Amino acid sequence: MKTISITWKNSQKALRASSTFLKVGTFVGLNLAGMGINAVHAAPHTHGEGKLQILQAGSEWQFVLQLPAADVLGFEYAPSTASEKKRYKETQKVFQRFDDIFTLSNTCELLDTTLESPWEVANEHDEHDEHDEHDEPDEHDEHDEHDEHDEHESEHEDHAHRNTHSDFRVAYLLSCQGPVKRIEMTGFPHWPSLQHVNAIWVTNKGQGALEITPSQPTLLISS
DSSP: OEEEEEOOSSHHHHHHHHHHHHHHHHHHHHHHHHHTOTHHHHSOOOTTEEEEEEEEETTEEEEEEEEEHHHHHSOOSOOOSHHHHHHHHHHHHHHTOGGGTEEESSOEEEEEEEEEESSOOTTHHHHHHHHHHTSOOOHHHHHHHHHHHHHHHHHHHHHHHHTSSOEEEEEEEEEESSOOOEEEETTGGGOTTOOEEEEEEEOSSOEEEEEEOSSSOEEEOOO
């Protein structure tokens, strides 16, 4: 799992807010169980289906979006070709732009963005392969290299198999001066195969759950 933390404004404030949300997250797990909507996020990974959690603690808000890699990238294995790596990096950039994914009814300041990607950026193997090309193996080395190559392919296949059902997960931390009553997920065009997102929220004044779709991407919540 690759985690990227983006530089944010007012870092001390963001750190305090992050600590608050750790406590809120514990509360949410207990509170949603009583509502019966924790099952929305306990469901197994399903292609075409995303998950969104929205938490409020005072003026601070946290959005946690989780999407299947198959819908985000069009494939669900570690990128290996140049085009796959390019797609992977472009996807990470999209997740780093909150305004490309959500539109809010109130002006908020983005304090922190943390992205968890399912794989490391696949450049390290290329560097190792280039280094190996400088060595001229003898016949025995060539035989050993062939065996190692077969083992590497087998390991790669096993690795790809183990990474089936992988997800991208991004958390945004915001500071909002007023209540956020309307949230529109405008990021659906980035992921054409994404059919719906199961959203749950807990605010200072209430909690709820709703399925949002490309045709109905708006949440109206009480805050």
